[in-house]
Amino acid sequence: MPAAPVVASGSPAAGASGFDVARVRAEFPILAxxxxxxxxxxxxxxxxxxxxxxxxxxxxRYYSAENxxxxxGVHYLSQLATDAYEGARGKVARFLNAASPREIVFVRGTTExxxxxxxxxxxxxxxxxxxxxxxxxxxxxxxxxxxxxxEQTGAVLRVVPLTDAGELDLAxxxxxxxxxxxxxxxxxxxxxxxxxxxxxxxxxxxxGRGIPVLVDGAQSAPHLAVDVQALDCDFFVFSGHKLFGPTxxxxxxxxxxxxxxxxPWQGGGDMISSVTFARxxxxxxxxxxxxxxxxxxxxxxxxxxxxxxxxxxxxxVTAHEDDLLRYATAEVGRVPGVTLIGNARERxxxxxxxxxxxxxxxxxxxxxxxxxxIRAGHHxxxxxxxRYGVAATARASFxxxxxxxxxxxxxxxxxxxxxxxxx
Amino acid sequence: xxxLSALYQDVILEHNRSPRxxxxxxxxxxxxxxxxxxxxxxxxxxxxxxxxxITDVSFHGSGCAISKASASLMTGAVKGKTRAxxxxxxxxxxxxxTGRGGDAQGGELGKLAVFSGISAFPLRVKxxxxxxxxxxxxxxxxxxxxxE
Numbered sequence: 001m002p003a004a005p006v007v008a009s010g011s012p013a014a015g016a017s018g019f020d021v022a023r024v025r026a027e028f029p030i031l032a033x034x035x036x037x038x039x040x041x042x043x044x045x046x047x048x049x050x051x052x053x054x055x056x057x058x059x060x061r062y063y064s065a066e067n068x069x070x071x072x073g074v075h076y077l078s079q080l081a082t083d084a085y086e087g088a089r090g091k092v093a094r095f096l097n098a099a100s101p102r103e104i105v106f107v108r109g110t111t112e113x114x115x116x117x118x119x120x121x122x123x124x125x126x127x128x129x130x131x132x133x134x135x136x137x138x139x140x141x142x143x144x145x146x147x148x149x150x151e152q153t154g155a156v157l158r159v160v161p162l163t164d165a166g167e168l169d170l171a172x173x174x175x176x177x178x179x180x181x182x183x184x185x186x187x188x189x190x191x192x193x194x195x196x197x198x199x200x201x202x203x204x205x206x207x208g209r210g211i212p213v214l215v216d217g218a219q220s221a222p223h224l225a226v227d228v229q230a231l232d233c234d235f236f237v238f239s240g241h242k243l244f245g246p247t248x249x250x251x252x253x254x255x256x257x258x259x260x261x262x263x264p265w266q267g268g269g270d271m272i273s274s275v276t277f278a279r280x281x282x283x284x285x286x287x288x289x290x291x292x293x294x295x296x297x298x299x300x301x302x303x304x305x306x307x308x309x310x311x312x313x314x315x316x317v318t319a320h321e322d323d324l325l326r327y328a329t330a331e332v333g334r335v336p337g338v339t340l341i342g343n344a345r346e347r348x349x350x351x352x353x354x355x356x357x358x359x360x361x362x363x364x365x366x367x368x369x370x371x372x373x374i375r376a377g378h379h380x381x382x383x384x385x386x387r388y389g390v391a392a393t394a395r396a397s398f399x400x401x402x403x404x405x406x407x408x409x410x411x412x413x414x415x416x417x418x419x420x421x422x423x
Numbered sequence: 424x425x426x427l428s429a430l431y432q433d434v435i436l437e438h439n440r441s442p443r444x445x446x447x448x449x450x451x452x453x454x455x456x457x458x459x460x461x462x463x464x465x466x467x468x469x470x471x472x473x474x475x476x477i478t479d480v481s482f483h484g485s486g487c488a489i490s491k492a493s494a495s496l497m498t499g500a501v502k503g504k505t506r507a508x509x510x511x512x513x514x515x516x517x518x519x520x521t522g523r524g525g526d527a528q529g530g531e532l533g534k535l536a537v538f539s540g541i542s543a544f545p546l547r548v549k550x551x552x553x554x555x556x557x558x559x560x561x562x563x564x565x566x567x568x569x570x571e
Contacts, residue, residue, distance in 0.1 A: 359486065359487035360487075361487040361547075362488045362489075365430065365487075365544070366431075369425075377462050378462075385463065391464075391465075392462060420436070421439075421440075422440065
């Protein structure tokens with residue numbers, strides 16, 4: 001198998017942090033792939049990341065040597081599987097610096113985590129006319145669950161507006177925090193704009209009024225070190241597949257005192273304390289929220305991804321990606337006709353842009369034929385597109401295995417787009 | 424021919440740059456909007472009918488080069504045709520862009536044959552057929568149609 005020639009040159013070599021991008025890349029089998037006869041340049045990491053061999057091996061090992069159902073068998077394999085599954089919960093708790101593994105609920109992904117909070121916590125606390133406060137840069141997954149809640153309960157959705165640069169209007173946010181606000185739900189790192197929101201400040205302001213806060217960490221967890229106790233957030237959700245883990249597994253962190261109060265949102269096996277036809281009682285957290293056989297292999301794979309990422313260290317990851325984003329912002333921004341969408345002071349890992357007179361899908365198509373994978377479209381954030389007056393954007397999103405050479409391939413591809421479309 | 428030039432043929436690029444019949448029609452008999460919710464493409468088609476015959480047709484909206492060029496070439500192809508002829512043309516067009524039906528050469532498709540390269544790009548088939556779905560909806564008096 002030929003090594004991808006795009007590595008090495010132009011990328012920062014192992015620096016003071018010991019971060020060595022070539023060594024990292026070698027751990028991802030798919031990065032050696034060729035696409036349309038070109039080396040794959042994978043810049044769609046905000047959609048999903050590729051998987052290192054350690055994660056792939058963990059799934060193989062589980063299904064080859066440990067597979068059994070958890071929490072019920074007295075037999076050897078069941079104990080192995082239970083230990084591996086609960087071990088993964090412990091890894092997630094340490095990764096987020098949660099006070100206890102009991103605060104970690106395994107879900108399918110960010111979307112399910114937010115729906116769980118909407119249907120369990122929010123349904124418990126909202127009355128008609130109460131408000132859920134979100135922002136203008138939310139993914140549809142942090143909009144629609146609250147609209148469903150509104151239809152069920154009469155709760156009202158309020159939206160913090162955005163500035164032209166792609167930042168939250170914090171003065172407006174503080175004005176919108178009101179007597180009837182029951183929950184603030186805010187994205188940490190915007191998937192459409194790359195904006196990093198000042199969540200610590202947002203949480204402090206909300207807590208000043210006794211309002212709990214959910215942080216959507218789908219994009220932030222793979223790129224920025226997260227400490228839920230330092231943030232003091234009440235809920236934090238993220239997806240395994242954007243953090244080098246398997247699809248179909250994600251995490252809801254919830255403050256234990258809140259999780260304890262919340263009713264289950266799905267009923268079934270594994271979430272009960274006792275069942276009679278007259279009445280059932282619930283298991284303690286987190287089992288209360290994990291009805292049915294969970295995605296055992298997924299949780300174990302996520303645990304392996306966290307081990308792998310933690311061994312590199314998110315500090316080194318952030319530094320490498322910040323360098324890439326600065327470089328990409330300058331180089332892509334220099335291509336004639338390019339407009340960058342989102343110019344927040346604090347950004348990470350995501351570059352969203354439009355090219356004058358060329359639809360984002362055509363950009364994506366031509367780049368694909370050059371081997372460069374980006375996302376084109378509304379990024380499940382249609383209100384953001386509307387706010388900035390574009391139907392769609394092209395989005396390059398970086399992960400720790402990307403290089404400056406790959407950014408150069410993106411820029412060359414954009415020049416090709418301009419040639420094809422006569423711009 | 425490279426994959427790139429098979430998809431983005433010169434005729435397509437030219438119609439994307441200078442689309443024909445690209446205007447709103449105030450006095451249309453019928454109109455319908457086609458949307459692709461996955462990518463946000465939106466194209467409205469307006470018609471004038473004389474009995475069963477399309478006497479005028481135009482479109483407006485936003486979309487990628489494929490959907491825009493497809494709409495432009497479609498308006499040229501269907502003017503003066505009856506509903507039955509349009510149905511037959513759309514069937515042949517769809518067959519060619521999906522790679523499931525017949526060859527693009529020879530006769531009826533005319534300039535629309537430039538879209539034959541799309542069969543190698545299944546994700547783009549919906550771009551090429553979006554304006555046709557809008558046209559069909561207008562003929563059937565539906566006001567909105569979605570490719571999803």
